[in-house]
Amino acid sequence: MREIKNFADLFLRWLEFEKGYSEHTVSGYGRDLTEFTASLPAGMAVGEIEAVHIRRFVVSLHGRNSAATVGRKLSALRSFFKFLLREKHIGQDPITGIAGPKIGKYLPAFLTVDEVFALLETPNKKDRFMVRDVAILEFLYSTGMRVAELVSRDMSNLDFATEVLRVRGKGKKERLVPVGRPALEAIQNWFPMREQLIADRARRGREVEKHALFLNVRGGRLTSRSVERMVKSYGERAGIPQIVTPHALRHSFATHLLEMGADLRSVQELLGHASLSTTQRYTHLTLDHLTEVYDKAHPNAK
Numbered sequence: 014m015r016e017i018k019n020f021a022d023l024f025l026r027w028l029e030f031e032k033g034y035s036e037h038t039v040s041g042y043g044r045d046l047t048e049f050t051a052s053l054p055a056g057m058a059v060g061e062i063e064a065v066h067i068r069r070f071v072v073s074l075h076g077r078n079s080a081a082t083v084g085r086k087l088s089a090l091r092s093f094f095k096f097l098l099r100e101k102h103i104g105q106d107p108i109t110g111i112a113g114p115k116i117g118k119y120l121p122a123f124l125t126v127d128e129v130f131a132l133l134e135t136p137n138k139k140d141r142f143m144v145r146d147v148a149i150l151e152f153l154y155s156t157g158m159r160v161a162e163l164v165s166r167d168m169s170n171l172d173f174a175t176e177v178l179r180v181r182g183k184g185k186k187e188r189l190v191p192v193g194r195p196a197l198e199a200i201q202n203w204f205p206m207r208e209q210l211i212a213d214r215a216r217r218g219r220e221v222e223k224h225a226l227f228l229n230v231r232g233g234r235l236t237s238r239s240v241e242r243m244v245k246s247y248g249e250r251a252g253i254p255q256i257v258t259p260h261a262l263r264h265s266f267a268t269h270l271l272e273m274g275a276d277l278r279s280v281q282e283l284l285g286h287a288s289l290s291t292t293q294r295y296t297h298l299t300l301d302h303l304t305e306v307y308d309k310a311h312p313n314a315k
Contacts, residue, residue: 017059021046024096033185035161037237045089059097064107071111080114087113123264128253129154132262135251142230144206146243148199149227153244153259155196156180157266157284160237160259167224173197182285190283200226 025043028034034042052070053062067090074083090108097103124132133150136143152163162180170179176197177189207228214232215221225234240259248257255261267280281289 017050017053017057017062020059020097020102021050021093024093027096028092033181033183035183035237037161041085042089042092045086046093048086049090060103062103062107064109064111067108067111071113075114084113087111122255122258122261123268124253124255124257124261126269128251129262129265129269131251132247132253132257135247142206144199144203145227146247148196148203149240150244150247150262151196151199152178152192153262154266155193156190157263158190159263159285160240162285163259164225164227164235164237164240166226168226169224171200171226180285184287186285186287188282188285203227 021043024046025039028042029036029039049067049070052073053066057066071083071087074086078086087108094103094106094108098106133147133154136146136150140146149163152158153160156178158166158178158180159182162182165181166178171192172178176192176194178192179187180190181187210228210230210232211221211223219232222228222233227235227240229235229239237259244257244259244262248255251257263284267284270280270283271277277289
């Protein structure tokens, strides 16, 4: 069993350092592999794993996990065995031919334009970190960044002259994303508080965080979980009926661009999607809007 764990650790390090996956994603893969390993007979070597062991594991998941969760765990195993096969740690892939559960198309939640504006206006002077929180909300909506991308941004990534932010996404792929004027103004309002937090941290004798664009109350780099809690809290205060997440703002960013006539390829580049099929999830425009675009653009529409 220890041997399988060693290979799992090797795989997780590869995901983090070679593929550039976020800490959150790598942790998720680790939990899935640990659960699978626990289902195997004691002392089994990685080369002894067969399709029957994987099928038994998948069957054990049904009833206490959603189809999406089962599919995700199976996807983690596919990546693991593909890695082992490529590195010649196993002679054949035991997961070949094992199909995952059928999953309905997932459509992430998004906000209307009015709801986004209400959210952006929610932080007030009673909030200790009002200027920082406004800047974060503005940046999430202005750029469509993932929350992990946001908290990993450094001061050097933002170019005020060109109004562009350099973002490193999944797989360490970099892209340049335009930043709207309201977001730039919000970040400038945040800088004095940022400098104060850095000075306070230095006075406490702690190592100073000079690079991070966004800081927490202790002057350290802000975490994804903290941003998620903050966004959810402001969403509730704004009276938005659904739970508001950073991903909902990312989805709203893409949806509103498409509704205003942006082409799918451009939105794909802005979001940092490797595949256009991923971006196509965001094309849930109303039939009326599609008909209107068709009527205006197609020569033989009328």
